[in-house]
Amino acid sequence: MDPFDSSVSLGGASEAAAGEDVESPDASLPWARFSAWLECVCVVTFDLELGQAIELVYPLDVKLTEKEKTSICYLSFPDSYSGCLGDTQFNFRLRHSVGRGNRGAWFEETDAYNRDAPVTLQREQSHLYGYVYFRQVKDGSVKRGYFQKSLVLVSRLPFAQLFQTLLQVIAPEYFEKQEPCLEAVCNEIDQWPGPTPGRILSLPVMGVVIQVRIPSKDDKLGDSPVTPGAKENLLPAPMILPSPHEQDLFQCFQSVLIHVQMLWELMLLGEPVVVMAPSPTICSETVLALVSSVSPLKYCCDFRPYFTIHDSEFKEYTTRTQAPPSVILGVTNPFFIKTFQFWPHIIRLGEVKMSGDLPKQVKVKKLAKLKSLDTKPGIYTAYKTFLHKDKTLIKRLLKGIQRKRPCEVQSAILRRYLLELTQSFIIPLERYLASLMPLQRSISPWKTPPQIHPFSQEEFIGTLEHAGPQLTSVLKGDWLGLYRRFFRSHNFDGWYRLRLREMTQKVESLHLEVICDADLLAWTRDKSEVEIVDLILKLREKLMRARRQQLGVQEELLERLERSIHTVISSLPEDLQTLLHRH
Incomplete structure (x- = not known):
């Protein structure tokens, strides 16, 4: 048997090429460091003849497609129904146009970043964030009577808090001083260190230093985020962000606190949801909060924090010939009430109203009641939850409001609760998955690695009686029904594909370790020259892929394998040695 079957690899050629270990962007490339953080900065203005129009894109050599430019234009202005006067901040997400050339070094650096970042914070290749x-503001010098302009940061990184904080620093200054100011800011960002998970980064801009720590996938789940400490040599004192991405969950959910578990289930199952809110700020923050509610599980469906009728996917999402897609849409235009009345779940938010000293909680209502433009706030759905409501959590949060507990603490309580709920759901799946791995003793250096056993839904369900969520969660309800529904979702599919890839790499790294410890020279003694050359070529390929993909095999072992390969080559005739050393 061929000891290293060529059909078994450590990933395809494209994966290997993408896995180059580039820890930081090549600073010699133009705008390399800038593009590790941002694709570009856009200025969108209102033109009397054209409507919304891009006034400026920086850096100047950025190539956006016409479709991307149009989407950015429409998504960068609040809907006319929002009536936003003064300054407004919000987020959007749009599809990346296929076939567009990428400037800078982000695509080289992306695997180094994505390899170390939690799966929920990885850089996106198919979408852009805005x-x-x-x-x-009123302005008599403008024909329309109003100054209307948006400064937009376009990135592949889901760092809402970091980039909105950055905008608070640069936008007011930009609106006063215009283009030269923007050029200076972009040059400053081009001096930043790359976004490195696990490190506290100091990011200077316009005389301010923003200090933030990007989470690492090695962080212990449930720990409080590490708050960066001010360094004495930083003047002025840095602006410290507790997180680059986390929303204020309590603020976002304060009128739906009693329904948080229902919303968590809808997110877990990838159900189609529309969030209707009075402003793009509220709808975009709520959508991002909903997506993060299933963390550390990656939300694998589509989501649009802010969506308008001009969006290129509008027809795709509003067709009535098929079931609504798995997507969360954040909208402000009342027109959508009529358009989306056939969707199964609609969250209608208003301005938060108080009932005494507590925020008034919206009610769950029947979809049939969603008819008029002045529809009252509520969750319009026929969904019945699988799990029973946790009254202890709700009482704790409501008591916190009465005792004037700080918002950050309330958010931390809510985040920890949702994290523990998600972990209780995922741990049995992880435990079952571990049982599908081949035994380490079954891995031989002279055979192809053994296969990972296939996932059987029924076999998994059979494990729940003794190793189910009841071991870590006090919640009662139909956990089995929730798992069965989860198996039909994009989130299960995405989770399983990711874990299967990780498990395959683990088997390959174990196989490589066994090979490193094997006596290759002894194996070659009764083999033909053709077989030995074939072995050497395959070993070299495995070695190269292992280094590119950072499989976790110790460098010391890889160096030992290199020496073994060299020893085997030395045992061959000189002409073959010359040929193999050349290639």
């Missing part, structure tokens, strides 16, 4: 700072 972080918007919109200003609308």
